[in-house]
Amino acid sequence: MPGASTESRILDAWQANADAWTGAVRNGCIESRQLVTDRAIVDAVLAQSPRRVIDLGCGEGWLTRALADAGIAVIGVDAVPSLIEAARADGGGDFRVLSYAELTAGALRERADVVVCNFSLLGEDSVAGVLAAVPSLLEAGGVLIVQTLHPLVATGDKPYRDGWREGSWAGCGEGFAEPAPWYFRTMGGWLAAFAKAGLHLKGMLEPIHPHTGRPASVIFLAGES
Template identity: 70%
Template sequence: MPASASEDQILDAWHANAHAWERAVREGRIESRRLVTDRAILETVRSHEPRTVIDVGCGEGWLARALAAEGVRVLGVDAVPALVEAARSRGGGEFRVLSYDDLAAGLLDERADVVVCNFSLLGGSSVDALLAAVPRLLARGGVLMVQTLHPLMAEAGPYADGWREGSWAGCGEGFGRPAPWYFRTLAGWVAAFDRAGLCLRDLKEPTHPHTGRPASVIFLAGVRQGDGDEQASRRSVSRHRT
């Protein structure tokens, strides 16, 4: 399957399954989220005591609401209008419909102490383009936090970067065709951050309390030294030319 077709199928699947996903999250159907991953990403964000957060791929807005309840100013963005509308209906943050292409194109003129992507980075080239835009979304000293499926738990197929079939297993009823996703090894993730001008600062591996196996991996990355100042300089020159 061509990579472009896989990228398109991701969005198609999420548009089609938005309401089923909203129910699964609000009803707490996904065991790993209840037991491990929701708390893990909340605690990781809290540990940095941010004043501002951009939640990329915010879905129905649960993380934004949890952080806003603690006094954090949160902007949630998602490419699926139905999910953004669901988030707005519950309040607790500002929510906008923006695709990863929009972010890559610089259409979001905001900076935050933390940019968080919680199980929202599924693509190949689309994610690479998004990561390249992250340095201009981070305030000075800001941190990108990415929680995703731990590569050790994706046992089907070779341990190599590449497209995989998706699944809604464990999410409950009401779902249609799943989205494909681009599997990355640990080295693959580190390389993707490096290409984007980011460097890995820390890595966390939350474990499932019943299996003792990693339920996810959380990457913490910052702007590589010198890159942030260089990008700011280029933006300043561009503004003066226009």
Template identity: 70%
Template sequence: MGDGASEALILDAWHANAQAWEAAVREGRIESRKLATDQAIVELVLSRAPRTVIDVGCGEGWLARALAAQGIEVLGVDAVPALVEAASAKGGGDFRVVSYEDMAAGALKQRADVVVCNFSLLGGASVDALLAAVPALLEPDGVLAIQTLHPLVAGVEPYADGWHDGSWAGCGDGFSQPAPWYFRTLGSWVTAIQKAGLTVLAIKEPIHPHTGRPASVIFLAGASYRGNGDEQASRRSVSRHRTE
């Protein structure tokens, strides 16, 4: 199956399973989220003391509500209208239907101190295009936070980038066909982030308290070559002299 067909199936699956996913999150069915990953991403975002956050792939809005409870202004965006409607009904932020393709084309004009993608980057080319749009969404000294499945527990063999069948295992009842997802090695994640004009600042691995294995991996990245005015002026001067 080609990249384009797989990308389309991701969105189809989320449209079909929006209600089941909302119930799974609302009822706390996913053990790793309850025990490790939810708190890990909340703590990481709060450690940046942001005033504003853009939650990309916000789903039914649980993360936006958790951050809003700490006084943060949150814009949540998702490509699935049913999930955005559910998030809006619960409040806690400004929620909008925005596709990753729209974001890649520059449709989102807001900037934020933190752009967070919490288990919301499943595609191949669509994710690369979205990452390339992130620097324009960041305030000065803003950061991107990505939480995703840790390759160590993904069970993918061989250890190489590629498309794989998804699963709703551990999410409870009510789900239909799962979405495919594009597996990336740790090195490939770092490369994708760097190609987008970002620098990896930290890699964190929240540990599942029952298994002792990583429950996820979190990448924290900032815009490359961002510094104070003197540093930027110096770089411009060096660049000018090199071309003269």
């Protein structure tokens, strides 16, 4: 399954499921988001007191809008045109259609105090490219904030090693088609990916799900080495 064809399946799946995803987010269908992870990422960004934020993989724009409501200038970027259309319809930010390949090639010229990726780093080579581009997007002293599935929980009953896995829309509501594959990274895998991009870990948060007592996610804070 690995390779460019797998990376393209990610984008194909999100394009096919854009409307269902927009409905799931806006209707509050995903319990972990409502209970834990939405607030956790907003608080993590606000704790940096940024003036400008770049929201990479912004989807239908909820995080961009939440940060804009706090008085922050936010650029929301996503590769799926229909998600950006939904984001623009609700306003609250500067929304742009931009693929990760275009981002890696330097298509985004602005810099920000915080670059945030909220459950939006799903691939292997594409993520390596995005992380490598992050230093060019950060102001001096800026911070990359990444929220993702917690590796120790997300590994489930599969071996704890980096590699491609099939996705699932379980718990997201109705109307979804084929899910996107995703590249699982161990904690060590994430740290290695940051280091390869010239970023070092500045902090880590593990938001706890109030019902399970287990991490609902992990939030990495990284900056230039």
